[in-house]
Amino acid sequence: MNNDQQLKLQSYLDDELSPRENRQVTEWLAVDSDARALLAELKNTTSALSGNELEVKLPEGRDFYFSKIQRQLEREAKVQAAPVREPVLARLWKYVLPLAGTAAAVIVFAMVLQKQISPATLAYVAGEGETSEEMSAYTYHSQADGMTVVWLADNSAATEVSSEAIEIQ
Amino acid sequence: MPTTPDYTSQADSELVKSSQKGDMRAFEELVGRHRDKIYARAFSMMRNEEEAIDLSQEAWVKAWQRLVQFQGDSSFVTWMTRIVINLCLDQLRKNKRQRAESIEAMDEDGGGVERHLPVVTVNPTEGLERGELRQRIDKALAQLSKEHRTVLILHEFEDLEYKEIAKRMGCSIGTVMSRLFYARRRMASLLQSLKKERT
Numbered sequence: 001m002n003n004d005q006q007l008k009l010q011s012y013l014d015d016e017l018s019p020r021e022n023r024q025v026t027e028w029l030a031v032d033s034d035a036r037a038l039l040a041e042l043k044n045t046t047s048a049l050s051g052n053e054l055e056v057k058l059p060e061g062r063d064f065y066f067s068k069i070q071r072q073l074e075r076e077a078k079v080q081a082a083p084v085r086e087p088v089l090a091r092l093w094k095y096v097l098p099l100a101g102t103a104a105a106v107i108v109f110a111m112v113l114q115k116q117i118s119p120a121t122l123a124y125v126a127g128e129g130e131t132s133e134e135m136s137a138y139t140y141h142s143q144a145d146g147m148t149v150v151w152l153a154d155n156s157a158a159t160e161v162s163s164e165a166i167e168i169q
Numbered sequence: 170m171p172t173t174p175d176y177t178s179q180a181d182s183e184l185v186k187s188s189q190k191g192d193m194r195a196f197e198e199l200v201g202r203h204r205d206k207i208y209a210r211a212f213s214m215m216r217n218e219e220e221a222i223d224l225s226q227e228a229w230v231k232a233w234q235r236l237v238q239f240q241g242d243s244s245f246v247t248w249m250t251r252i253v254i255n256l257c258l259d260q261l262r263k264n265k266r267q268r269a270e271s272i273e274a275m276d277e278d279g280g281g282v283e284r285h286l287p288v289v290t291v292n293p294t295e296g297l298e299r300g301e302l303r304q305r306i307d308k309a310l311a312q313l314s315k316e317h318r319t320v321l322i323l324h325e326f327e328d329l330e331y332k333e334i335a336k337r338m339g340c341s342i343g344t345v346m347s348r349l350f351y352a353r354r355r356m357a358s359l360l361q362s363l364k365k366e367r368t
Contacts, residue, residue, distance in 0.1 A: 007346045010353070014324075016331055037288045045353045048294040048360065049325040054307035056209040058225070059218060062201050069200060069229045070193070076230065 001034055009035060013042050181245045189236050196236075200229055203246050207253050213322055214257040216311060224260060228253035250327065258337060261315055286354050293360040309359035317352035324349055 011017050012025040029035050058065060140149040176184060176198040187195035207228055212221035231252055232239075239248055294302050310318055319338065323329045331349075335342045 003347075007350055010346065010350050011331075014331070034288075037290060041289050041357050042353055044289070044292040044294070045357045045360070046325065048292075048302065049306060049321070049356070052299065052303050052306050053209075053213065053326050054303045056205070056212050058204050058208040058222070060222065062204065065204060065222075065226070066197050066200050069226055069233075072226065072230045073233055076234075 001032075001038070005035070006038065009039055010042060013039060013046065182241065185236070185239060185241070185245050188233070189239070196233055199245065203249060204229075206246060207249055210250055210322075211253050211257055213310070213326075214254070214315070214319055215260065216315075216318075220260065224256045225253055228256055231256070254323070254327070255337065258319070258339075261319065262339075264315075286358055289357040289361050291361075293357065293364040305360060305363045306356075308363060309356050312359055313352055313355060317348050317355065320345055320348040321352040321356070 008017070008021070008025060012022065017025065029039065136153045142148075174187075174195075176195055179187075179195070179198070181199065181202070184195040184199050188199065204225070208221055208225040211224045211228070212218065215221050215224065228249065232249055235252075239245070243251075294305070297305070310321070313321065316338075320334060323334045323337065324331075329337070331342045331345045335345045338345065
């Protein structure tokens with residue numbers, strides 16, 4: 001008898017089989033003495049256990065036992081009633097965190113903005129050798145837009161003389 | 170002058186209603202009536218007096234806190250027993266984790282030992298006086314592993330179906346069937362040994 005058959009026999013005893021399976025097991029029992037013997041053993045054990053659990057008594061007096069339950073209930077009621085006090089750091093953190101977050105966002109935004117329009121950056125982008133004592137050049141280059149803008153300034157006159165846009169390939 | 174109700178003469182259902190309204194004296198009467206049964210279930214599962222006292226006490230605390238949820242679909246004592254069983258199962262899982270063993274890995278039931286036990290052909294409990302029978306059953310139960318004992322208790326003493334046991338124990342129906350089969354076969358063998366010891 002394999003494991004599945006043994007468990008099926010047990011399910012038969014416990015009335016956990018479908019009517020069809022039940023019929024199959026009944027037929028099987030009629031021809032298999034080993035199955036009948038095992039079923040008889042399982043039945044005997046189940047009958048012996050039924051209603052024969054040892055009676056155990058609580059080894060504590062009624063009043064003492066109940067007083068412990070009552071104390072536990074009082075303790076839990078107090079815990080629930082008490083306002084939840086957050087630690088100082090946690091309370092501070094609650095206010096500091098949004099402020100710090102906003103400040104960080106502003107700084108990052110400012111840095112990005114500065115990087116995009118800074119003349120120094122533009123001059124760097126333009127490359128060295130494009131400036132002289134009389135002239136200076138600032139170049140803005142956008143790969144995405146496929147364009148370069150060059151600002152030319154006349155340093156001697158301290159006035160901007162011209163600017164032109166050059167399309168790149 | 171208001172008279173104190175005679176709680177001892179009231180039915181459980183009346184005491185439950187009063188307790189649901191916050192009457193602690195009514196609840197005390199319920200505890201007094203059923204404390205042995207609730208403790209006994211905890212003890213049968215844990216086999217440890219101290220743990221059983223703590224868990225049964227915790228069950229009563231939980232019952233008071235959840236009393237409004239009790240709708241009377243089952244008897245009060247059945248509802249209470251379910252609470253203590255769940256607490257015991259939680260505790261067994263915790264104990265298991267502390268022993269660094271997975272509850273699913275516990276698979277002595279799948280080892281096939283039970284398949285090789287010889288069938289006990291003569292009923293080992295036949296003709297026994299009830300007190301003696303109960304003693305022997307308790308002694309045999311104590312020798313089972315906690316998982317096998319739990320399945321046997323839930324099925325034989327609490328009349329739970331395979332599906333319900335699997336749900337409560339957090340395992341598959343197949344595992345329940347396997348554990349129950351092993352537990353029954355082992356019980357038959359242990360009861361037979363106890364019979365031989367006495368004769």
